[in-house]
Amino acid sequence: xxxxxxxxxxxxxxxxxxxxxxxxxxxxxxxxxxxxxxxxxxxxxxxxxxxxxxxxxxxxxxxxxxxxxxxxxxxxxxxxxxxxxxxxxxxxxxxxxxxxxxxxxxxxxxxxxxxxxxxxxxxxxxxxxxxxxxxxxxxxxxxxxxxxxxxxxxxxxxxxxxxxxxxxxxxxxxxxxxxxxxxxxxxxxxxxxxxxxxxxxxxxxxxxxxxxxxxxxxxxxxxxxxxxxxxxxxxxxxxxxxxxxxxxxxxxxxxxxxxxxxxxxxxxxxxxxxxxxxxxxxxxxxxxxxxxxxxxxxxxxxxxxxxxxxxxxxxxxxxxxxxxxxxxxxxxxxxxxxxxxxxxxxxxxxxxxxxxxxxxxxxxxxxxxxxxxxx
Numbered sequence: 001x002x003x004x005x006x007x008x009x010x011x012x013x014x015x016x017x018x019x020x021x022x023x024x025x026x027x028x029x030x031x032x033x034x035x036x037x038x039x040x041x042x043x044x045x046x047x048x049x050x051x052x053x054x055x056x057x058x059x060x061x062x063x064x065x066x067x068x069x070x071x072x073x074x075x076x077x078x079x080x081x082x083x084x085x086x087x088x089x090x091x092x093x094x095x096x097x098x099x100x101x102x103x104x105x106x107x108x109x110x111x112x113x114x115x116x117x118x119x120x121x122x123x124x125x126x127x128x129x130x131x132x133x134x135x136x137x138x139x140x141x142x143x144x145x146x147x148x149x150x151x152x153x154x155x156x157x158x159x160x161x162x163x164x165x166x167x168x169x170x171x172x173x174x175x176x177x178x179x180x181x182x183x184x185x186x187x188x189x190x191x192x193x194x195x196x197x198x199x200x201x202x203x204x205x206x207x208x209x210x211x212x213x214x215x216x217x218x219x220x221x222x223x224x225x226x227x228x229x230x231x232x233x234x235x236x237x238x239x240x241x242x243x244x245x246x247x248x249x250x251x252x253x254x255x256x257x258x259x260x261x262x263x264x265x266x267x268x269x270x271x272x273x274x275x276x277x278x279x280x281x282x283x284x285x286x287x288x289x290x291x292x293x294x295x296x297x298x299x300x301x302x303x304x305x306x307x308x309x310x311x312x313x314x315x316x317x318x319x320x321x322x323x324x325x326x327x328x329x330x331x332x333x334x335x336x337x338x339x340x341x342x343x344x345x346x347x348x349x350x351x352x353x354x355x356x357x358x359x360x361x362x363x364x365x366x367x368x369x370x371x372x373x374x375x
Contacts, residue, residue, distance in 0.1 A: 006069065026155070027184070029182060034138070035138050037065040038177075040060050045060075078167055081162040087160065087216070089159035090111075094139055094146050097362035109282070143374075156179060195319070196332075198235040199335075206222070208273065210274065213274065226240070239251070239257060280356070316346050329341060
């Protein structure tokens, strides 16, 4: 796939960009350019696929790949994304290494996950090589936006939206894939410290047979009411249960959760179709195994969590995701009950985070082949 390039005629000045990179926050500023690739359905081919029973095989063509100035999208008020929520997204980061080169972490895993999300949402799949090339093409132009401060990176947001102008409940026949980029500091801001979690009992994020395993905006919208409820009580994040009588744990509003026991078990809820398959989660499972931990993916209930911290069997709890990497959980609140994690220094979480961040930033050897050079 060949990309056309249209330079931004009014890029941010070097001085203004330096001010942004000195304190980027998260998701507040955006680079000079963005990626756009268009998809149009082959209606005849789609009909044949449907007749053959391949009802989720979206037949069509990607075209008009380009790097263009970052700016507003032009959409019809009748665009399908606005009415039927056909949209998906990904999140990954670009890191500046000491030699000035720019790298990202396991981008083909993001490309594969995006295609799984697309399949679930009846959207076209973008070839993995095109996904990665889109990142490369953008970073060639906007590499100056990658900060080099401690804990900083350039957050990359690929996303796909239905752009066809129509009102009717069917898969759209036109889509756009985009990538935008935003310089980022620490997700929770400032020095890494334990966060407080609220147990959501009034709201659910996803259900069996739903879209919980897709990186789909609706899942995040579904988490916001619970997030606000927890924030109103002084908590940083919310964790969802599976709504079964056992109250099995699922995930936070945007992160997976892990538990470390006193006998060196590293436990995380198993993937059931209602939990997003996090790439940071997958990487931690590999690192934990290589560090000699007894890694387990299984059902874990909220009762096991609160009983475990009360008895000291569970020593550490932490959340993980692309944006936050690894964040310790200091306490969890279930209505009026508050359960505090025994550990105060989180040695396992800290060691795993240091190892993972070390690989991402080039300060530790990448023995897994996880890093991919962008610029």
